[in-house]
Amino acid sequence: MSTVKQDKAVQREKIARRAEREIESGFYVNLGIGMPTMVANYIQPGKEVVLQSENGLLGIGPSPYESEVDPDLINAGKETVTASVSGSYCSSAESFAMIRGEHLDLAILGGMEVAANGDLANWMIPGKVIKGMGGAMDIVHGAKKIVIIMDHVSKHGTPKILKECTLPLTGKGVVDRIITDRAVIDVTDAGLVLQEVAEGFTVRDVIDSTEAPLEVSGSLKEAGY
Amino acid sequence: MKKIYTTFQEAVEEIKDHSTIMVGGFGLVGIPENLILGIVESGAKHLTVISNNCGVDDWGLGLLLENKQIDKMIGSYVGENKEFERQVLAGELEVELTPQGSLAEKIRAGGAGIPAFYTPAGVGTPIAEGKEIREFDGREYVLEEALTADVSLVRAARADRFGNLVYNKTARNFNPEIAAAGKVTIAEVEELVEPGELDGDHIHTPGIYVQGLVEGQQEKRIERLTVRQEA
Numbered sequence: 460m461s462t463v464k465q466d467k468a469v470q471r472e473k474i475a476r477r478a479e480r481e482i483e484s485g486f487y488v489n490l491g492i493g494m495p496t497m498v499a500n501y502i503q504p505g506k507e508v509v510l511q512s513e514n515g516l517l518g519i520g521p522s523p524y525e526s527e528v529d530p531d532l533i534n535a536g537k538e539t540v541t542a543s544v545s546g547s548y549c550s551s552a553e554s555f556a557m558i559r560g561e562h563l564d565l566a567i568l569g570g571m572e573v574a575a576n577g578d579l580a581n582w583m584i585p586g587k588v589i590k591g592m593g594g595a596m597d598i599v600h601g602a603k604k605i606v607i608i609m610d611h612v613s614k615h616g617t618p619k620i621l622k623e624c625t626l627p628l629t630g631k632g633v634v635d636r637i638i639t640d641r642a643v644i645d646v647t648d649a650g651l652v653l654q655e656v657a658e659g660f661t662v663r664d665v666i667d668s669t670e671a672p673l674e675v676s677g678s679l680k681e682a683g684y
Numbered sequence: 685m686k687k688i689y690t691t692f693q694e695a696v697e698e699i700k701d702h703s704t705i706m707v708g709g710f711g712l713v714g715i716p717e718n719l720i721l722g723i724v725e726s727g728a729k730h731l732t733v734i735s736n737n738c739g740v741d742d743w744g745l746g747l748l749l750e751n752k753q754i755d756k757m758i759g760s761y762v763g764e765n766k767e768f769e770r771q772v773l774a775g776e777l778e779v780e781l782t783p784q785g786s787l788a789e790k791i792r793a794g795g796a797g798i799p800a801f802y803t804p805a806g807v808g809t810p811i812a813e814g815k816e817i818r819e820f821d822g823r824e825y826v827l828e829e830a831l832t833a834d835v836s837l838v839r840a841a842r843a844d845r846f847g848n849l850v851y852n853k854t855a856r857n858f859n860p861e862i863a864a865a866g867k868v869t870i871a872e873v874e875e876l877v878e879p880g881e882l883d884g885d886h887i888h889t890p891g892i893y894v895q896g897l898v899e900g901q902q903e904k905r906i907e908r909l910t911v912r913q914e915a
Binding site: 512513514515516521522523524525526528529530531532533535536537538539540542548549550551552554555556558559578588589590591592593594595596597598600601627628629630631632 | 710711712713714736759760761762763769772773779781783784785786787788789791792803804805806807808809810811824841851852853854855856857858859860861888904905906907908909910911912913914
């Protein structure tokens, strides 16, 4: 297996840039906390996108200049933000009505494990302190499309895309697409389908570092990103 | 028309030992800072607290934890607080984690006279264990029950003495639902204005949900200051 040593930050940027291509102009999108939030930095000019923050902001703008910081205006990661020109505020119940009611086109979230059937685990590790699921369990059932972005393997080099999740689930059968530093994989009724392989990796590399069976798409894209 | 308090301690006098209280806010944004300080002063103990988060170690609801006034916490994310972690591991604090949207809806339902509702959030996860699961149109849902409180504490930007409230930006969050779900609701407001000054079309919480008001000045601490460089 080819080992490509990549700086972690470069790897995260690569994943975020690839995830950005999932966003179409006109979309309403929820980005999870952490790496998914970074996707906002790469949204192509010309795409008109409304970002939702589940704490009650529809239309997240860029980070504020120091002089415009408003302590009453934060995103779901509790970072100070601005509102976009289209921005509107709502209560938490309304925000999750938007989510649960499938009004969002897309949610991009982080993951610890994804299973062949689309099960997602991303909120707790037994034995470790439990911080809480926040809005993740609601969001995975809400947006029309759920994309999980994560490293392809754990820091110990073990697969994170599994036959079955070993960690407690966030949602059952909720994932539509997985984007990692190595591949883009779709969750279908027939199982996982490998759609794209990242630059520097081969189909073999991806299959070897994925525990769940992968079907290779007829229209596979190599060096896709 | 509504009771206007002049001290925060007086404003929280309905909160007794073993009370269930709801507290508005997301992180430290939109929390009724001074009413929380009022509870610290009053010393009411064995509280059940329903709030999305539990403050940080030295601010917000974290102050009640530090003072060992909370027996049980119902929220969706409690990861910003070391004392919280310590009390849970020591078995001193009971926690009920609830998906954030379910929490908001449980509170909304509580204030709206709906005893329970079905939601997809949590199906197939530890959250659904022991709860009723029902299928609608081929999809599974879990039954979640409503929440109410003896006393709800909220924070608003502006209010009139009829209890009409207006929130600022994302400081709204859980506050409107929490205002409606308390048997007694006390609002800490940044500014109390004369009736008629608020536009009736722009009221977020109609006064019927509010029993008492107190004006206060907030620190508005920022948890994660994120800025961009001036060009």
